[in-house]
Each structure stands twice: as C-alpha cells, then as structure tokens.
Amino acid sequence: MELTVNIGRLKLKNPVMTASGTFGYGEEYSEFVDLNKLGAIVVKGLSITPREGNPAPRIIETPAGMLNAIGLQNIGVKTFIKEKLPFLKKFKIPVIVNFFGDSIEEYVKAAEGLSKADGVDALEMNISCPNKQAGWIVFGTDPKVAFEVVNAVRKATDLTLIVKLSPNVTDIALMAKVAEDAGADAVSLINTITGMAIDIRTRRPKLANITGGLSGPAIKPIAVRMVYEAYRAVNIPIIGMGGIMNSEDAIEFMIAGATAVAVGTANFVNPSVTLDIIKGIESFMGKGGIMDVKNLVGGLRC
Amino acid sequence: MELTVNIGRLKLKNPVMTASGTFGYGEEYSEFVDLNKLGAIVVKGLSITPREGNPAPRIIETPAGMLNAIGLQNIGVKTFIKEKLPFLKKFKIPVIVNFFGDSIEEYVKAAEGLSKADGVDALEMNISCPNKQAGWIVFGTDPKVAFEVVNAVRKATDLTLIVKLSPNVTDIALMAKVAEDAGADAVSLINTITGMAIDIRTRRPKLANITGGLSGPAIKPIAVRMVYEAYRAVNIPIIGMGGIMNSEDAIEFMIAGATAVAVGTANFVNPSVTLDIIKGIESFMGKGGIMDVKNLVGGLRC
C-alpha cells in the first residue's frame, strides 16, 4: 500500500501532519506520539523576533469548536534554531516551520533566517497576520498584498514554500491562485475563522483579545468546501485542515482535493489522534482496495 | 420592563423574530407557538416566480450545526399573497417577507409585488443569491453589485427595507455600510456560511447540490463577531442571527450590537424555543435590573 505523498520537494511517508500552533515545537507531544510515524511536523508560528502574545484568557470553548487568541506568542527564529531544532532534527520526518511577520520585511527576514538553518525542510508562511504598513489589514485577505508578500518570500528562500491561507475571504480560490502565481509550492488551508464570544453578565468579550480564531469540528464543512474550491483553481498541492478529528474526516479532505492533511484542535482532544488517523487511512484503503493514497486526492464524484 | 425595539418604521413588541426559511410561512409552527407573542415573523424567501428547489438530500447534520441546500424552493410572490398572507394577517405582529431574485429586475419585481399586498409590513432582501447577469456570482459578495441591487429595490418600495447580508465575504462591515448607503433601513446577519460534506464511501457530496449553507451553534462565534464588526460601521439597526439557541445567545448578539435577533435552526431543535427566548430575556433583565432591552444593544465593554 502506497501512503507517500509529495509536497513541493518534500516526500512525506504518509499524508498526515500536525497543524501549526497545536503541536508546539513537537517536544510537547513526544510522550504521546512517536514523531517518526508522522508524515511531517509543522511547528508553532515563528517571527524574526520573539513575541509575548496576548493576555489570558486566550482560549474559550464553543459548540464543537474553540476560539483561540494566543497572539502568535513565540520564541523567535533564533531561539527556535538554537533550542528547539536540535530535538526535531533527531527524527526522520520533514520539519515544516510556520512563520509570519507584520511587514514584508519581517517575513523575508524570518524566511531567510530559517532557510539558513540546518534541519528546516520546508516553510509554511502564515499570511493571516495583520499588516503594519497597510493599517493592520490582514496580509491574506487582499490579493495584491498577498501576492507581494508571497513573492518576496519566494525570492528569499529555496526551500519548499507552503502558503497558509486565511478563510476570512470572499474567494478562497482566488487567494489560492494568487499564492500559486506568486511562487508557492503548495497552499495549506484553512487557518482559523475569526469569531468572538461575549460574557453576557460582565458584557465583556470572553477572550482578552476580543476576537479569536475558531477551529475544530464546527468549521469542518467550511474547510472542506474551501479545499474543494481551491482544488479546482490551482495545480499545486493542497494541505487540508480544519476540524479533522479522525481518519474519515482526513479522507473527506483528500477526496475534496487535499494531497495531505493537518490535524490541529483534535490533538487537544486526543493527544495520539494523528497516529489513529494514519492507521484509519490505511485500514480504509485496505478495505476499499485502494493501492495508492494519491488516488483519493480530488476523487470527488459530482 | 420595556421590551419593544424599532426596526425602520416597524415597532416590535420584543426583539425576537424567526429566521427566514426556518419557520415556513408561519402556519407550520402555529401549533407550537402563539405567533402573537413573537417580535415579528419572517417568512421563507420568495421570488417573483415559484421555484422548485434542489433535489434531495437537502439537509445534512454536522457537528453542532447543519448544512442545507433547499435551493430557495418557494411558492412565488403571487401564491404567497393569495394563500399564505391571509393567515398571517390574522396576527397582530409584523410580517416581514424575505425575498430574492437572480437579476436586479427580478428583485425589483418581487419587491413591487410584495409592497402592493396588504399585510406585508417589511421586506427582507436576501442578497446571498447568485446573479445571473454577473456569471452567477453572488449579489452579496461584491460591494458594487450589492449597492446596485439594494438601491434599485429601495427605489421600488416604501416599506421598511432590511438587507440580509452574506457572511461569505472578507469585510462584513463594508457590506453593511454599502447596504446602509444604498438605502437599507436595517441589515440582518448572518445568512448561512457555505460549506460541504462528502460521503467518503461513495465519494459523492452528501448534499445533492454539492455545497450548502451552514447554520446552527457551530457558526455562532463567527456571527457574533460579524454583528460586532457591522455595529461599528453602520447607524441603522442590525438584526443578529446565527446559532441562537437560547436567551443567553440572543443577549450575546444584542450586546454585540443587534437591536433584534432572529432564531433559525433552533426552531428545529425545539419548536417553541422563540417563546423560551423571550421569557429568558425578560428574566435576565429582571435579575439585572435592566429596564429597557435597548440598553443591551451594543453594550459590549472592551
């Protein structure tokens, strides 16, 4: 049975990876998961300089989902390379580093810094971040700005470049196309959907940051639809995510058009869920006589 | 205790109405709900000519939500006026008629037809419909097209005009502003979010229509956020909806900025939920010493 898939120049032994920000820097879950079994690991988003993040509460549960407003807290590219990468290098799986900036310059600097490091196999750029220059409007919601920042990063790195798209847009297919045109080797979607919750007794937002990102099974129907739309718009591989809780969900994303999938919130519910998903995909393929997992990709029959 | 709120020239005895498409033409729920107790009733979307709607399956449950692809099945403006309006006229509550078209001309015709009928108190125009002229791109996702269609309808009717916004946009505040500028007396949001679900065994979409609209508690955090954003952009009243299941949810929308709320999917879960919500709001006000429900509106403390 063939489980391998390719994302840019990466060859994954199976299509299941972790979603950025939900799996720390890998270490945190290594008690629960044999990291060597994963398709790839995607680490928490990094910026060129460390970020403190938002005050608490940062997390609120919602029906079949959760809102988070971590505020992109991270240790910065340098400390990551020094303190976290050596641990990750011990494993025989691709390490994909998620990163962001609040200006094109910061994106480029982070990409350059990470590209020089030994042990980083690919970059995933998170463009769901507010743009300092453009009045804090999110990079990933304006096609022109998105093109510009992706293109600038493309020129700054030779690594496989994955662009992580924001779902808070009118036309996800267009944004996927823009990323492709700007030189991305793959797109990943979806990032969290902006939401909020209010404590009606105090009349205050439940999150200190007022709004946060919605993730989990609640958003899966939206995410599957967006993968389906993006798949028909681009020729580069898609990494699908948003509410994947089990192997059936993962397969659903693949049929919609995802070459690989990333598991986020589900890790919190079951720390070894990624391994269950890999096993579940294998057994689904076994039962259905599917020899190559790539045959699932985009296999939707309408 | 003051429960009344105003939407355009409508005076509602309380802020709780039904969401279009989830309460039929009122009759269907009249066994469960004393319609006279509602703030207003909003009926299923009408078009100038009847529509057959989509094949089955039209409904799929999702985690804490549901997808629907009814396909805007309706009996048409004329039959509505003849067969359904007489029943609704017997009640002492405002009847708000939701309508749509697939061209500006159809919108205008439906608005004109409904405005002439005795017993229609306000119009809610659903702009989440594909535009025949603009290559079936949804009216409500392009600010220019949205302005044009709302403005055309504004000129065609003297009734209170509510514009129902699509959440499938990058900038809901902008769309609310466009509706206001084009002459809307109020905006209602959110309509369903486009989603899909796939049967992994048959590899077919679970809905005959491929995609459908996501509603229910799953989308509440997104809806509350959008109401909050729209509230800061416009001066006309907002009717908030999306996943309201109980009075606490309704109050949350009001604090975010909604003058009134509409209850959709929750009717399916509990057919008399609207009455429970009205009672719940009253008791919340009683306990909190809130004399006027309007004092909740936009009362978020950040």
Next chain:
Amino acid sequence: MLQVGKTYDPLLKRPFCIFKREGNVIQFVYRIRGKGTRLLSNCKKGDIIQAIGPLGNSYPAPKKDFIAVAGGIGIASLFPLLERFKNKAFLFYGARTKNELVMINKAKSLAKKIFTTTDDGSIGQKGLITDVLNDFLENRTMPVYAGGPMPMLQKVSDIVAGRGIECYASLEEHMACGVGACLGCVVKTVSGYKRVCKEGPVFPIEEIVW
C-alpha cells in the same frame, strides 16, 4: 421526532415511527444506526427527552387482506397495521442478516402468513424479499404496503407498476423540522417535490419519481 442528546452534537431531532401507543405510553422500535441512535440507546429510565408528534400521515386502512413488505427496521412502520388488522397480512420481511429481522416472532403471530429472507441466508430464504414478493404476486391484486430502504421500495414500485395494484410506501428522508417548515425532507413526485414529514411519510408508490 425524538431528541437524542442533551448537547449541540448531535443537534437535530431524529424521526421515528410510533410503534405503539397505549394510554400515556408511546413505544418506539429503532435500530442503532449512527451517533444519534447510539446516544438515544444510552437513555436511562427516568431520563427526559423532548419529542414532537405524531407528524405526517399514515398508511390508509386496508379493506381486505393485504401485503406488507418490510425491509429491516422498516418493519416499525408496518407494525401498527399488522396489529390493527390481525391475520389479514401476507408479510414479506427481509433483512441483511438474522438478528436484523427484529421482532420476527411477534410479526409472525400477527400476520396471516409470513415470508422471510436474509441477504446472507442466516434465516429464511437467502436473497431479496422483493424477489419472493414478485413470485407471490402473480395475478393477485391485494393492496401492498411497504416500508424499508429506498432501493427496496424502488423494487417494489417496479414490481407493482402497471398491474393495477394499490401500493403505499413509507419513505425516509433526512429531516430537520419535522413540521413542514424547512422544506428539507422532500421527495420528488409526479406533482413536484413533496415533504416526507408533512404530505408523507406514506405516499402512493406510483406518485414517486425515483
């Protein structure tokens, strides 16, 4: 329609036939199919669940002997008929396997004659119940009442077509409201889409467009 859980997942009520109603007691018979019915089966004595009903129509009363065709848990829709018209039914009851022929003994005692099949032959004849029905029908023109999965109903429809046989089928479709408001549960008929929860679940079989 019965509430199956107390949280928002699952969200919607589930439709079931009223199996029996005596005084204040209403009985349902159901198969554990997915997560809703599984949760329902965890209910303990004394638990309270919301319910609305009865909804929609039911089979018209047969005037003479009749044929009842049940596929699996589809038997639930036919039981009230079997009870009301004891020893009048030729019951054709098929299922995938032995233990999906639920309440087979009860059914046997109510029917005039019973024919059973299973897909795997674990009890009764091996094969499809519709094949047995087809053989039995020959020139008979008794009314036919059918409840079961769509493919079975479609076969029944083919079998009775053009033979002047009165035939009613109880349909299943995904439902949200159960009261005719959402237009979610439609079936295509010769006179357009009809709501299974309101105009149905029982339809004259010749009206259905497959």
Next chain:
Amino acid sequence: MLQVGKTYDPLLKRPFCIFKREGNVIQFVYRIRGKGTRLLSNCKKGDIIQAIGPLGNSYPAPKKDFIAVAGGIGIASLFPLLERFKNKAFLFYGARTKNELVMINKAKSLAKKIFTTTDDGSIGQKGLITDVLNDFLENRTMPVYAGGPMPMLQKVSDIVAGRGIECYASLEEHMACGVGACLGCVVKTVSGYKRVCKEGPVFPIEEIVW
C-alpha cells in the same frame, strides 16, 4: 485532563487535580460547574473516559508546619498535601455556603487546626477566609499554600506580600492541550507569560502579575 463527553460538544478535556491515587485507582473531586462537569457527573460505573496526566508540577513539600488556604473546590489541590503531612496544616477553608465546604470533616481530621468561613455565614464564620488568615498571620512566617479562585489568590498574595513568607498558589486557567503545546493557559508572571499546565499550576505567589 479528563474527557467529559463522547461527542464534539463539549469538545475539550477538562483539567482536574488528582485528589488521590492508590494503586490503579485515581480519585478526583470536582464541583459541577458547567456543562462539562455536568456531563461527567452522568458517568456510570464501567463507562470509559480518556484521561491524560499527571501534568504540570505540584506544591513543594513543606518542611514544617504550614498554612493551607482553600477557596471552595480549591480544596482539591490541597488534599494530597494535607494527607501527606497530617496534623501539620493550619487549614483556612472558605466557601460561599455550607454545602460548598466539601469534605469538611475529612479535612478537619487531617489538619492541625481548621478555620472555616462562608460568605453567607451558614457555617463557620461569616466573611472571607482571607480576612481570618490575615488576622492569624500576624508575625507568623509559616509557608502558605493556596488553592481557590483568582480573587482569593490575589488577596492571599496581598496579605503575604513583603512579609518574607514563602507562598505557593495553584492557579486555574482555561486549557486546551494540557501539555504545554497550545500556549492557551498562560498566566502573567514577572518573567513573562508562563503556562499553567506546564510550568504550573503551582507558582510562587510573588511571581504572579495580577
């Protein structure tokens, strides 16, 4: 962290203190607070729920007599200490009302001395446990261990501040992963945000920025 339901609502595990651990048996003591704990309380004997733990740190062992301050169900975090160091604790135990002073007799038997308050005066002294603590402390410098709601902990912090008293607080924050990966459960400390699930839940109280 304990799984509280079998569906996606509620979704996340809930954090609880390990109240007692003997061989294969782990005990928890919890208050029904919202929908998760309510669901948990419906568990029947034999039900299986997922759990991960133990997670994070615990109170450092006291070297002599010590003060334990518990607010409501915050007592759960202190019990292991009371059991391990019998008759060494001056226990200050406050709650809103009588029946929220859970396991008060057990606590009494383990403590050297117990002081109780309730907000409504239904048992013990009426008022806040921190006021009683404040009076008691005077010039004493015993180490203080505190578990309870944030406002109580903040008062404890004010009381011990600048008096050279060793003081540890067990904090509560909303959690998602429980293993330090999501950065969701942070508390602001003098050296930046720290994760309650990983660097905590117990922190030297003077490190916390209120």
